[in-house]
Amino acid sequence: MVLEFTGEITDPIHKYIRFTEVEKKLIDTEVFQRLRKIRQLAGAHLVYPSAQHTRFEHSIGAMHLVGLAAQTLLDKGYLICKEDVESLRIAALLHDIGHGPFSHLFEEVLMQNKSKKINHEIIGKKIIKETIIIDILGQYGYNPDYVCKLSFGETQNMFYNEMIAGSLSADIMDYLPRDSFFTGAEYGKVDYYRLISSFEVLSNGHLGINKSAINSLESMLISRYQMFKAVYFHKTVRAGEVMLLHSLASADKQLHFSDFSIEEYLEYTDEKTIDIICSLKGNKFASDLALDYKKRKLFKCVYEKFLQNKHNAFDKELASKQIRDFLGGITEYLDIDESFIFIDISRAPSMPLTPSKEELNSIMLVDKDLEFETPTSEIPLIDSITGFLDMIRIYTTEGNREKLEKVLRNMNL
Numbered sequence: 124m125v126l127e128f129t130g131e132i133t134d135p136i137h138k139y140i141r142f143t144e145v146e147k148k149l150i151d152t153e154v155f156q157r158l159r160k161i162r163q164l165a166g167a168h169l170v171y172p173s174a175q176h177t178r179f180e181h182s183i184g185a186m187h188l189v190g191l192a193a194q195t196l197l198d199k200g201y202l203i204c205k206e207d208v209e210s211l212r213i214a215a216l217l218h219d220i221g222h223g224p225f226s227h228l229f230e231e232v233l234m235q236n237k238s239k240k241i242n243h244e245i246i247g248k249k250i251i252k253e254t255i256i257i258d259i260l261g262q263y264g265y266n267p268d269y270v271c272k273l274s275f276g277e278t279q280n281m282f283y284n285e286m287i288a289g290s291l292s293a294d295i296m297d298y299l300p301r302d303s304f305f306t307g308a309e310y311g312k313v314d315y316y317r318l319i320s321s322f323e324v325l326s327n328g329h330l331g332i333n334k335s336a337i338n339s340l341e342s343m344l345i346s347r348y349q350m351f352k353a354v355y356f357h358k359t360v361r362a363g364e365v366m367l368l369h370s371l372a373s374a375d376k377q378l379h380f381s382d383f384s385i386e387e388y389l390e391y392t393d394e395k396t397i398d399i400i401c402s403l404k405g406n407k408f409a410s411d412l413a414l415d416y417k418k419r420k421l422f423k424c425v426y427e428k429f430l431q432n433k434h435n436a437f438d439k440e441l442a443s444k445q446i447r448d449f450l451g452g453i454t455e456y457l458d459i460d461e462s463f464i465f466i467d468i469s470r471a472p473s474m475p476l477t478p479s480k481e482e483l484n485s486i487m488l489v490d491k492d493l494e495f496e497t498p499t500s501e502i503p504l505i506d507s508i509t510g511f512l513d514m515i516r517i518y519t520t521e522g523n524r525e526k527l528e529k530v531l532r533n534m535n536l
Contacts, residue, residue, distance in 0.1 A: 125197065125205035126190075126212075132183060136301050140187040143209065145263040149216060150183065153389075154254050158182060158219065160392035164302060165225045166363030167354060169419055171306035178219045178226065181297055188293035189215035192286050192319045201282070201324040211286060213265065214273030215293050217256070221247025223388065224396040225367055229380070232371045236381040244275045246388065253385050276478030282330035284478035290344065290486075291318065291330050295475055299346055302354060310349035314339040323489040331487030331494065340486065341504045344474060348508045351471050352429075356514050362421040365467050365518055370412035374400045422465060422518035426531040431473070433510040439468050442515060457526045464527070465518040473508045474499065484509075 128141040142150065149155055158179035167174040193208040202208065221243040223229035233241040248271045251257060257267045271277070276284035288294050296315040303311025321336035332340060354360065371380075378399070383391075400413040415421070430437060446466050454461045474483040485496045486505070499505045519527055 125194070126209060134180065134184060134187075136297070136304060137184055137187050140183055142183075142186075143212075145209070145259065145265075146186065146212065146216060148259050149213065149256065152255050152259070154250060154256060155179070155182075155216075155220065157389055157392065158222070160394065161222055161224060161226060162393055163226070163298065164306075164354070164360075165228050165393075166367060166416075167306060167357075167360050169363045169421065170357055170359045171308070171354070174302070174306045176301060176305045178222050181301055182216055182219050184297035184301060185218060185287075185293040186212045186216040188296050188315060188319070189286055191316075192293060192322055195319055195322050196282075196324065199323070210265065210270065210273060211283065213260075214270055215287055217247065217251060217270065218274045218287055218294065219243070219247070220250050220256070220274075221245070223380075224391050224393045225364075225371070228364055228368050229371060229396075231368060232375050233381050235372065235375070239381050241381050246385075247271075247274065249385050250389070254389075281328045281478075282324045285330040288476075288478045289330075290340075290475040290477075290483050291322070291332065292475070295343070295347065299343065299350060302350060303346075306354050308350065308354050310353055311346050313343045313346060315343075318343070323494075325487050325489070325494045329487050331489050334488045334490040337486075337488065337502070341502065344505055345508065347475065348473055348512070351473075351512060356469065356471070356512070358424045358427060358516060359421060361467055361469070361514075361516065362424060362518055363416055363419075365465050366412045366416045366422060369465065370400055370409045370416065371396075373406060373409035373412075374403055377403065377406055420521075423521055423524040424516050424518055425524055425527040426515070426517035428515045430513040430515070431508075431510060432513060437470070437511065437513045439470065439513075442468055446515075446517065453530050457523075457530065459519075459523050459526065463520050463523060467514070467516045467518060469514045471512050473510050473512050474505075 126143050129144050129147060130142055132140045134140050159177050161178045163176050163178055163181050164174050190208060190212045193202060193211045196202045197208055230243050251271055252267050260267050260270060273283060276288050278284055285291055286293060296313055299311035300313050317336055317339040318332060321333035323331050323333060325331045397413050397417060400409050403410045443466055450461060450464055472482055477483055485498050488495055488497050499509050517531060
């Protein structure tokens with residue numbers, strides 16, 4: 124490795140992660156240390172007790188893997204100098220710096236404000252440019268604008284973007300084995316050393332792999348699909364997350380999350396946010412949900428359906444309307460308050476999205492001196508899971524469970 128390391132971190136996934144002086148200074152900031160208090164998987168610890176890992180260690184793991192990938196490409200002549208390696212490592216380290224409490228759930232609440240269009244990437248850019256992070260980057264000669272573009276997949280070099288996010292990214296190669304390890308699920312095995320050692324940059328500027336590593340790629344993408352079904356979309360995990368989402372959305376009417384300054388935003392962590400909502404005055408709905416979440420008095424799933432669609436054909440709004448229409452005809456008969464029935468319609472692309480948030484539909488392969496773009500439809504194992512995984516569930520409180528389960532068996536979507 125061409126970089127000058129000043130220390131190392133012991134990690135259960137990657138064993139030893141070395142860091143440079145600038146990386147240590149970034150990690151030691153209060154801004155970055157805050158990520159220790161934001162769980163990687165929001166409510167998964169309510170089902171998998173050991174899933175207490177956070178955005179903090181994931182970010183360091185992503186930095187490590189990008190470093191390995193960058194060193195591979197440097198050795199092969201695709202990168203010019205060691206400064207490119209360090210820039211990519213810093214970008215991976217900071218790629219999740221903008222996540223709020225409960226990660227993507229909080230982001231869903233922020234994005235409900237259509238006029239502001241806020242997400243963790245927009246906030247991440249502000250944190251990099253408006254906090255001590257910019258001072259440290261400047262001290263070591265790094266351009267914060269360029270670091271932001273690298274961190275959030277907006278550079279002109281496509282393979283740089285694809286090293287941070289996408290089907291061959293450090294992000295997925297870290298979170299899959301890390302989530303697998305801490306949940307105890309055995310699905311997220313990734314042979315990332317094999318994949319990284321096979322990296323090539325094609326003439327069109329995209330990141331590809333040697334054809335000999337296709338089995339490792341297939342294994343990783345199938346692992347991701349299985350982790351979605353077994354962990355990320357687990358019905359009890361989602362029960363807790365649905366409670367959080369509705370509680371956060373309701374509390375937002377008083378707390379105005381999207382109007383926070385960066386200083387205020389950085390104060391909000393998982394536990395602090397829950398405590399604030401639990402003590403919220405004048406919003407019994409939000410505070411009761413938050414309190415029940417803390418006590419693990421979770422919603423019960425009374426209806427469940429999974430759909431695998433090859434194309435983006437599922438109409439979420441139509442499905443939600445059909446369910447509401449059906450429930451409207453039975454809730455009065457069953458003497459159930461409809462406000463205590465929660466519809467959860469979630470969608471995940473079966474394949475990782477590209478850095479530009481598009482559906483992955485081809486794999487870039489190299490075989491000796493030949494390079495070619497192979498549609499996922501021509502790779503049988505990958506083709507079998509391409510498309511979208513749609514999940515429809517209906518949740519309610521324990522008291523309504525038995526009555527609703529009986530009638531929802533007759534509902535057909």
